[in-house]
Amino acid sequence: MVVVSRDADGRWYVTFQVDTADPEPMPETGHAVGVDLGVKDFAVTSDGERIANPKHLERKARNLARYQRQMARKQKGSANRRKAKGKVARAHRKVRNARQDFLHRTSTNLVCGADVIAVEDLSVSNMVRNRRLARAISDCGWGEFRSQLEYKTSRAGKILVVVDRWYPSTKTCSSCGYVLSGLKLSVRAWTCPGCRTRHDRDINAAKNILAAGQAVARGTSGDACGADVRRGELPRAQSAVKQEPQPVRVGIPRL
Numbered sequence: 001m002v003v004v005s006r007d008a009d010g011r012w013y014v015t016f017q018v019d020t021a022d023p024e025p026m027p028e029t030g031h032a033v034g035v036d037l038g039v040k041d042f043a044v045t046s047d048g049e050r051i052a053n054p055k056h057l058e059r060k061a062r063n064l065a066r067y068q069r070q071m072a073r074k075q076k077g078s079a080n081r082r083k084a085k086g087k088v089a090r091a092h093r094k095v096r097n098a099r100q101d102f103l104h105r106t107s108t109n110l111v112c113g114a115d116v117i118a119v120e121d122l123s124v125s126n127m128v129r130n131r132r133l134a135r136a137i138s139d140c141g142w143g144e145f146r147s148q149l150e151y152k153t154s155r156a157g158k159i160l161v162v163v164d165r166w167y168p169s170t171k172t173c174s175s176c177g178y179v180l181s182g183l184k185l186s187v188r189a190w191t192c193p194g195c196r197t198r199h200d201r202d203i204n205a206a207k208n209i210l211a212a213g214q215a216v217a218r219g220t221s222g223d224a225c226g227a228d229v230r231r232g233e234l235p236r237a238q239s240a241v242k243q244e245p246q247p248v249r250v251g252i253p254r255l
């Protein structure tokens, strides 16, 4: 079947289906990674890698906002309004494409670099209640990123573990398991009262997400050492535990 379509800014698209063989599983890397998704950085990994939102995406988003303001000032039904509308549609497309490109590159890099990827189950709708964060969150494409990770790990014979969102990954010391009573969003680094380890907020969270994810991957593979995680036979995404205050304690050493 061939579908020919035209989008709002006048571009034509031809869509057709092709049959291909199932992809070969990717070679094992022997590596597992935890990923903390954020607003300041798009993502921070347990390896200490920071993946910033690309600057060109921000610039395109600002352009889009400007064109939208311009359009709002034109009279309804006028030729100028129609022209302005075209500009908005083009700016929309550029933002969408730039974001898709960034998300695809980022998810592919992660899937190539690890056998097990652990992410937090961010319930976007819940976080969006904080209005100041709402715009930034809905703009950064976490939902799309998560679904890319799901199908890419599945195709590559790798494992994606989704850790319960009630798990206090940010407030828990990844070295000794000490749990802080609270940690303000503005605090980017802290020292553990239990073991005196100095933590970067996001890297520490990513390490905890990794530990929780590995515990889940171990449990489902039936191998106590976690060295042999079965590939391609597990469900693509697994929820670590149900919604209890501190569900995942396995694999996290405590004093």
Ligand SMILES: [Zn+2]
Pocket (backbone or CB within 6 Å): 173, 174, 175, 176, 177, 178, 192, 193, 194, 195, 196, 197
């Ligand atoms: Zn500690």
